[in-house]
Amino acid sequence: MRRVLDKLELTARNREEYEERRFYTIGLVLSVVLTVMSFMSVMTDYLPVTWVFPALVILALGQILVHIRIFLHIDLSRQKREDLLMLLFTILLLGIMAFGTIWVVGDMNMRMMQGH
């Protein structure tokens, strides 16, 4: 009986390992696809020039989400709630500071150009 149980647990662990390896592999494939698309959008002429930057932003955000979900294991479960909240709060702070910096310094640049 004991041996049967141990064996069952072993297969359960094997399956868990298989699932986890599959999960990481999906992450790798998605990252490679998104990265290749980013490089292609710049190195080829498929995309109109005006669309390149928005495409880069979207592809980068997509890949960052893939990394956060798959490699950093952040999800919506209760166990990861604190990690997720801290990530969101950091993004809020960063949004205020980064947007503020770009706004203020950008405005200053504009005003200093007026003399020219």
Next chain:
Amino acid sequence: MSDTATTNENLHPGMNLGYSGDAEHAEVTVFGFWTFLMSDLVTFGIVFAIFATMKDATAGGPGPAEVTNLTSIAMQTALLLGSSFAFSWASLSMKYHDIIWRTLGWLAIAATSALGFLMLELYDFYHMIKEGAVPQRSGFLSALWALVGLHGLHVAGGLLWMAAMTGQILKFGLTDQIKSRITRMGLYWHFLDLVWVGIFSMVYLAGVA
């Protein structure tokens, strides 16, 4: 046995501490490390913001197109992603197989890739210096060197950390404490890859687009 298997499901991935006694402590230290990573994210974010304000301030010096070698950047991206992936394989070996050499092998692959990344980055830096694209040349170049250099220093620090972890594994084996440390190192390593996504997209690709 089956008890530990069910409690382990609630732990941070990459861990197989074998008993629940230390699990709560491991959760706390991982959360603490997450706090550090988020403060590091603020640092990177602000340097990104400074770069954004400086991207046109080339002052007649070399611009993005002159300092970007896209082939090199693509290779660096591949090497760093490969390193990140090899590290996750090392974590899984540690979690499911108690064979030291398997974990150490994947760590070695991760470290070699990252070393390749740094070599290429230094090679690019060397070329930039030769072309006069030094940090003091313009606001754009100061911001570029600060951002890419900060990331490079993080990777170099990660390599030292990996060397230290290799030594600790060889000396102590895969104990709970070592597993907890490698879990945190994994978070750090994947985080650096995430920052690199921002750098290659927003600095290099957007620069030459």
